[in-house]
Each structure stands twice: as structure tokens, then as C-alpha cells.
Amino acid sequence: MAAESLLKVESVETYYGNIRALAGVDIEVNKGEIVSLIGANGAGKSTLMMTICGSPQARTGSIIFDGEDITKLPTHLIARRRIAQSPEGRRIFPRMTVYENLQMGAGLDNLKYFSEDVEKIFTLFPRLKERQSQRGGTLSGGEQQMLSIGRALMARPKLLLLDEPSLGLAPLIVKGIFEAIKKLNQEEGLTVFLVEQNAFAALKLSDRGYVMVNGKVTMSGSGKELLANPEVRAAYLEGGRH
Amino acid sequence: MEYFIQQLINGLTLGSIYGLVAIGYTMVYGIIGMINFAHGDIFMLGGFAALVVFLIATSFFAGIPVALLLLLMLLVGMLMTGLWNWTIERVAYRPLRGSFRLAPLITAIGMSIVLSNFIQVTQGPRNKPIPPMVTDVFHIGGITVSLKQVLIVIITAVLLFAFWYIVNKTPLGRAQRATEQDRKMAALLGVDVDRTISITFIMGAALAAVAGAMYLMYYGVASFNDGFIPGVKAFTAAVLGGIGSLPGAVLGGLLIGLIESLWSAYFSIAYKDVATFAILAFVLIFKPTGILGRPEVEKV
Numbered sequence: 001m002a003a004e005s006l007l008k009v010e011s012v013e014t015y016y017g018n019i020r021a022l023a024g025v026d027i028e029v030n031k032g033e034i035v036s037l038i039g040a041n042g043a044g045k046s047t048l049m050m051t052i053c054g055s056p057q058a059r060t061g062s063i064i065f066d067g068e069d070i071t072k073l074p075t076h077l078i079a080r081r082r083i084a085q086s087p088e089g090r091r092i093f094p095r096m097t098v099y100e101n102l103q104m105g106a107g108l109d110n111l112k113y114f115s116e117d118v119e120k121i122f123t124l125f126p127r128l129k130e131r132q133s134q135r136g137g138t139l140s141g142g143e144q145q146m147l148s149i150g151r152a153l154m155a156r157p158k159l160l161l162l163d164e165p166s167l168g169l170a171p172l173i174v175k176g177i178f179e180a181i182k183k184l185n186q187e188e189g190l191t192v193f194l195v196e197q198n199a200f201a202a203l204k205l206s207d208r209g210y211v212m213v214n215g216k217v218t219m220s221g222s223g224k225e226l227l228a229n230p231e232v233r234a235a236y237l238e239g240g241r242h
Numbered sequence: 243m244e245y246f247i248q249q250l251i252n253g254l255t256l257g258s259i260y261g262l263v264a265i266g267y268t269m270v271y272g273i274i275g276m277i278n279f280a281h282g283d284i285f286m287l288g289g290f291a292a293l294v295v296f297l298i299a300t301s302f303f304a305g306i307p308v309a310l311l312l313l314l315m316l317l318v319g320m321l322m323t324g325l326w327n328w329t330i331e332r333v334a335y336r337p338l339r340g341s342f343r344l345a346p347l348i349t350a351i352g353m354s355i356v357l358s359n360f361i362q363v364t365q366g367p368r369n370k371p372i373p374p375m376v377t378d379v380f381h382i383g384g385i386t387v388s389l390k391q392v393l394i395v396i397i398t399a400v401l402l403f404a405f406w407y408i409v410n411k412t413p414l415g416r417a418q419r420a421t422e423q424d425r426k427m428a429a430l431l432g433v434d435v436d437r438t439i440s441i442t443f444i445m446g447a448a449l450a451a452v453a454g455a456m457y458l459m460y461y462g463v464a465s466f467n468d469g470f471i472p473g474v475k476a477f478t479a480a481v482l483g484g485i486g487s488l489p490g491a492v493l494g495g496l497l498i499g500l501i502e503s504l505w506s507a508y509f510s511i512a513y514k515d516v517a518t519f520a521i522l523a524f525v526l527i528f529k530p531t532g533i534l535g536r537p538e539v540e541k542v
Contacts, residue, residue, distance in 0.1 A: 053430055079432035091427040093420055104420050107432040108413055155431070 003030035005064075006191050007052070007159055012061035012071075014044075014051045021047040023215040024061065029159065034185050034192045036202040036223070038236055039212035045195040046088040048212070049163050052193075053085055054078045066158065080107065084157035088164060090148040094137025098128055101136050101147055105154030113156065121150040124180050142173045149177065153184070160184075162194040166201065174198065178205055199236040203227045211236075244384040249507040250500065255391040255460065257499020258398035262453035263476030264483065264491035265405065266446030272422045272486040273442050274339065279350040280330060282473015283357035284323050284447050288454025289464040290361055291319040296372055296458075308375055312393075312459070319451035326357075327447030328440055336436070354469065361466040369463045376459065394456045401452060402492060405445070409488065418442055471515060475502075478522040484535020493533060 007029040014022040021044050029035045039045050051058050052065075054075040063071045070078050084105070093101050102121060106114050122129035125146040131139060139147060145165060152160055162181070166174040178201055184190040196202035203209050203223040211219040211232060219232065226232050263285045270278045292315035299306050299314060334349045378389035409415035420428040421438045429435050457472065458464050475498055483494025498518055505517040525532060 055426060055429060075426075075429035076432050076434045079430055085430050087427065087430060091424055091430075093423045093427070095423055096416070096419060100416060100419075103413075104416055104428075104431050104433075109432075111413065151431070 003033075005029075006031045006066060007193065008062075008064040009048070009052065010062050010064070012048075012051060012058040012063060014047055014056055015059050016047075016056070021215055022051060022058070025212075025215070025217055027210055027217060029191060029193050031191055032185070032189045033207045034181070034194070034205055036206040036209045037193070037195045037212055038197070038199040038202060038209060038226075038232075040235075041197075043212040044215040045212055046163050047215075049085060049087065049161050049193075049195055052078075052161065053083060079155070080109065082155060082158040083161065084152035084155040084159070085161040086145075086148040086152045086163060086165065087161075090141075090144045092136035092139065092144045092147055092151075094135065096136055097133050098136060098139070098147055099132045101151050102128075102154050105151030107155055110154065110156050114154075117154055117156070121153060124153075124184075125150055142169045145169055145173075145177065149180075158191065160190055160192045162192060164195055164197060166196060166198045174201065181205065199232070200227070203232075245507065248385050249503045251385070251387055251391060253500035253503035254496065255394050255499070256503060257479075257496035258394050259453045259457055259460070259495075260472070260476045260479045260498050261492040261495025262398055262401065262449045262456075263473065264479040264495045265488060266450045267477050267480040268483070268485055268488060268491040269418075269442050269446050271480070273418060273439055274335070274346075276335070276343075276346045277350065277477070277485075278335075278443075278446075279347070279477075280353035280357060280469075281327075281446065281450060282476065283354045283469030284327050284330075285450040285454045285457075285473055285476070286361065286464070286466065286469035287326055287357060288319045288323045288447075288451030289458045289468055290365060290370075290454075291322040291451065292316070292455035292458050293370055293372060293464045295319070296375075312375065312455075315455045315459075316397075316452055319455045320448040323447040323451040323454070324444040327443045331440060331443040336439075354473075358466050358469050365466060367466060369465045371463045372458065374462055390459055394460060397452065397456065401449060405449065406488070408445075414438075414441065475515075475518055478518055478525075481522060482525050482532055484532025487532070487534040487536070490532055490534035 005028055009025055009027040011024045011026060012022055013020060013024055025048055037045050037048065050056065052063055054070070054073055058071055062069055065081060065083060070081065093104065102118055103114065106117065110117065127143055128146055128150055131143060136144065136147065149162065149165060165177050181192055182205055185192055194202060203226050206223040209221065209223050209226045210217050211226065219226065219229070263281065266281045266284065267278065270276065270281070295315045295318045296311065299311050330353050334353050335346050338345045338349060376390040376393065380387045409418060417428065417433045417438050420431070420433055421435050425435050476495065479494035479498040480491050482497060483490025483492070501521065502514050502518055506514045
């Protein structure tokens with residue numbers, strides 16, 4: 001099967017004021033793949049996720065999504081091209097109910113599928129169903145993570161961006177979330193690009209992976225290759241979980 | 243006792259008007275965190291728009307039914323002030339978003355001065371009277387209730403319900419609340435943040451226009467200066483209720499209206515504004531979050 005490119009990031013540089021956070025990043029995600037991006041704190045992983053969504057915009061380079069240049073599009077128009085993100089820090093609307101948070105995820109275009117889609121999310125994360133009329137701000141960290149992913153899925157995304165879905169969660173919940181991602185990928189062909197600190201779990205799940213250091217991609221390869229790579233092992237895996 | 247109930251009714255009427263204006267303050271504060279000091283003048287513009295409609299309609303169509311006239315005054319006022327407030331946000335506030343916090347506040351005060359001077363120049367500095375439109379009164383026991391008071395309370399209640407429905411039950415209202423709570427995340431979910439903020443200004447202005455038209459109907463005069471004292475009182479109402487809280491704005495408006503009429507009735511009418519603004523001072527000192535306001539800390 002010829003890989004069809006869905007997202008192509010080419011020599012992108014992003015600045016916060018005068019500080020360069022991304023120093024020429026090239027990344028490609030093909031349709032139907034799970035691709036992960038690993039790297040230490042402050043390497044620029046989350047910045048890349050947000051740059052794809054145009055907030056902040058890339059200063060140089062280009063981002064091509066589904067054959068269209070989205071580099072200079074405003075964030076909400078990028079979102080409407082069905083790139084959904086579960087961002088760093090989850091960013092649940094604290095004073096909206098779980099149900100309303102999911103409604104927000106559906107946007108305007110997908111409200112017609114709402115009842116069908118919300119059932120799917122509730123099957124995937126039964127906990128959210130129990131909590132549906134509770135305010136987002138009162139959920140536990142794990143529940144907020146589920147809600148954040150669920151909200152992103154409500155957009156019926158072509159590309160799902162997940163920023164640290166495992167952060168701060170109990171291992172059992174992490175396992176559940178990763179299984180859910182895998183299932184969506186296999187059953188519905190959902191394309192996923194995820195950022196993870198939990199490099200072992202992420203690479204095991206992924207078709208391909210990239211390693212980021214100081215705003216640059218230093219290594220790439222299939223999930224298996226990176227897992228076996230001694231440098232990756234030394235930097236991101238040894239001392240972690242095996 | 244009858245006197246007291248009479249004052250309650252007067253206070254409720256006045257409070258409805260303050261409440262409608264206070265919503266505009268509180269919504270704009272909620273969504274972009276600035277006090278739109280020009281909002282009082284938007285209220286005044288609403289009164290003048292209604293005045294102009296009244297004059298045109300009564301001189302060209304002498305026999306126009308009062309209900310239709312009132313409806314026209316409200317609708318044209320809402321449209322005009324909506325457009326005004328939209329323009330103000332566009333030219334005076336949006337370019338300063340992301341600037342230091344004081345900047346939009348200063349331009350807001352500037353816009354307030356521009357608007358009141360504009361009306362002073364174009365409409366003249368004198369009070370503009372209109373003949374009474376609605377004159378019916380009901381006598382219940384020893385209490386007098388005028389039809390215009392009833393109208394004001396009913397129109398306010400209907401608008402508040404419509405408004406509550408929009409904010410809590412429609413996709414637009416959800417987008418507004420999302421923008422208020424996390425602008426960046428709202429954009430990530432496809433919400434056009436700029437448009438949502440514009441609509442918020444238009445909605446706030448429309449409510450203020452209704453309040454302005456009703457103020458004109460109630461007192462029978464409009465003045466270029468009306469944006470100031472009633473405007474600041476509505477702002478006091480918003481602060482008292484808890485700035486950022488919609489139910490708070492209504493509650494604050496009613497309370498300010500009641501306090502003002504009861505104070506005038508039992509103490510001194512000359513000091514009614516002092517009483518209102520003393521409340522503003524006390525609230526700011528002892529409970530800056532207001533009655534229904536929430537503290538800034540939020541578990542996320």
C-alpha cells in the first residue's frame with residue numbers, strides 16, 4: 001500500500017518572541033498511521049503540536065495538510081479542516097459540564113452526528129457517561145484526560161493530535177487510553193500523531209517515531225527500530241519501564 | 243406598608259433597566275476581561291435612537307399605534323447600538339487585545355467621551371423631552387402601578403429569558419462561554435474567537451438599547467449625559483452582583499434599583515447617588531467578587 005501523506009511539516013521554525021523554539025523541523029504523517037514524537041522536557045514537542053494548529057504560527061517553513069498549505073491559516077480554520085488536538089494540560093472548560101465539553105468538540109459541522117458520536121465516546125470511556133452532567137473542573141486528572149481525548153474525537157478528526165495523553169495518570173488508565181487509541185486506529189483508520197514522555201509505551205504503539213532534541217528532529221524510524229536503538233534506549237528508555 | 247410596596251415596585255422597574263445594562267458590562271468583562279466604560283453611553287445612544295424613531299414616526303405617521311411604535315423604537319435602537327458597539331470593539335478594542343491591561347480601559351473611557359460629545363453636538367446639550375406614550379395606570383388598593391412599569395418588567399423578563407436561553411442552550415452561547423474560559427482552546431475546537439467576541443458586544447449593546455428606550459419611555463426625557471450616572475450605576479450593579487456573572491448582573495441591577503428608590507423614599511432623594519456609589523465602595527472593599535461572583539482560583 002502506497003503511503004499517502006496527510007501531514008507534512010517542512011523546515012518549520014517557531015519563535016516565542018526572540019526565542020527560537022523550533023529550529024527547522026521536518027515531519028511527515030501518512031494516512032492511517034500512528035506516529036509518535038518523543039523527547040525531553042522543553043525539546044519543543046508541544047510547540048510543534050500547537051504550531052500545526054497555527055497557535056503560534058510558524059515563522060518560516062510550511063505545513064501541508066491533506067494537500068493544502070495551512071501554515072498561515074488562523075487556528076479555528078485549521079480546526080475546521082478536522083485537525084483535532086488534545087493539548088498539553090488538557091484544557092478542559094472548567095465551568096462547562098462534561099456533556100457541554102463534548103458538544104464543544106463536535107463544533108458546528110458535526111452536531112448532526114452528535115448523539116451517535118457521544119454514545120461512541122461513552123462506550124470508549126464509560127466514566128465520562130457517569131460524570132456527564134458534572135462540571136469539567138471537578139473531574140480528576142484521568143477523567144479530564146479522557147474528556148480531552150473524547151472531545152477531540154467528537155470533531156470526527158482526519159488527524160488526531162495527542163499531547164502527552166499519559167501525563168500524570170495511573171499506569172492502568174494509561175494502558176486503557178493507549179488501547180483505545182490503538183483500537184480507533186485499527187478499526188476506523190484514524191491517523192494519530194502523539195507526543196509522549198512515556199517513550200516506551202508510545203513507540204510500542206506507533207508505526208513510526210521521531211526523536212526531538214532542542215527544537216530539532218535528530219532521529220526517526222519505525223517504532224521497533226527506535227526501541228532497539230542504543231542511543232534512544234540510553235536517553236529515553238533505560239531506567240524507565242521495560 | 244402601601245408606601246413601602248409602592249417603592250418596591252418603583253425600585254423593581256428601575257432595577258430592571260439597570261440589570262439590562264449591567265449584563266452588557268458583565269458579559270464583555272467575562273469574555274475579554276475588560277470593563278467597557280463606553281457601555282453606559284451605548285445605553286444613552288439606545289435612548290436617542292428610540293427618540294429619533296419616535297420623532298420620525300409620530301411626525302410622519304401621526305396615528306401610529308403605540309405598541310407598534312414601541313416595537314419600532316426597540317428594534318431600531320437594538321440594531322443601531324449593536325452596530326455602534328460592534329464598530330467600537332473593532333476599531334478601539336481589538337487592536338489593543340494582548341496589550342497591557344490598562345490600554346483598553348483608557349480607550350474605553352475615550353470612546354465614552356466621544357459618544358457623549360457626539361450626541362451633545364448633533365442633538366444639542368439640552369434635555370430632549372417626548373410626550374408620554376403609555377399613560378394607563380392601575381390602582382390596586384392604595385398602590386399605583388403604571389402600565390409602563392408593567393411593560394418594563396415584562397420586557398426585561400422576556401429578554402432575560404431569551405438571553406439566558408442563548409447563553410446556556412445554543413451553540414453560540416457555548417462558544418461564548420468557551421471563549422470566556424479558554425480562548426486558545428476554543429480556537430483549537432474551531433470557534434472563531436474574534437467573531438464570538440463581536441457578537442458578544444452586539445448582544446450587550448442590544449440589551450442596553452432596550453434599556454435606553456425604556457428609560458426614555460419611563461422618564462420621558464433623553465440627555466447626552468445619560469450614559470454617565472445611570473451607566474455607572476449599572477456598572478455598580480454588575481460589580482455588586484459579581485462581575486462576570488450573568489445572574490449576578492440581574493440581581494445587582496434589581497438591588498441597586500431597590501436601594502435607590504427606598505433610600506429616596508425614606509432618607510433623602512438628594513443623596514440617592516451617594517448611597518449607590520457608597521455601595522460600590524463597600525463592595526469593592528469587603529467583597530470584591532460580589533454576591534454571585536466566583537473567586538479567580540479554579541481547579542483545572
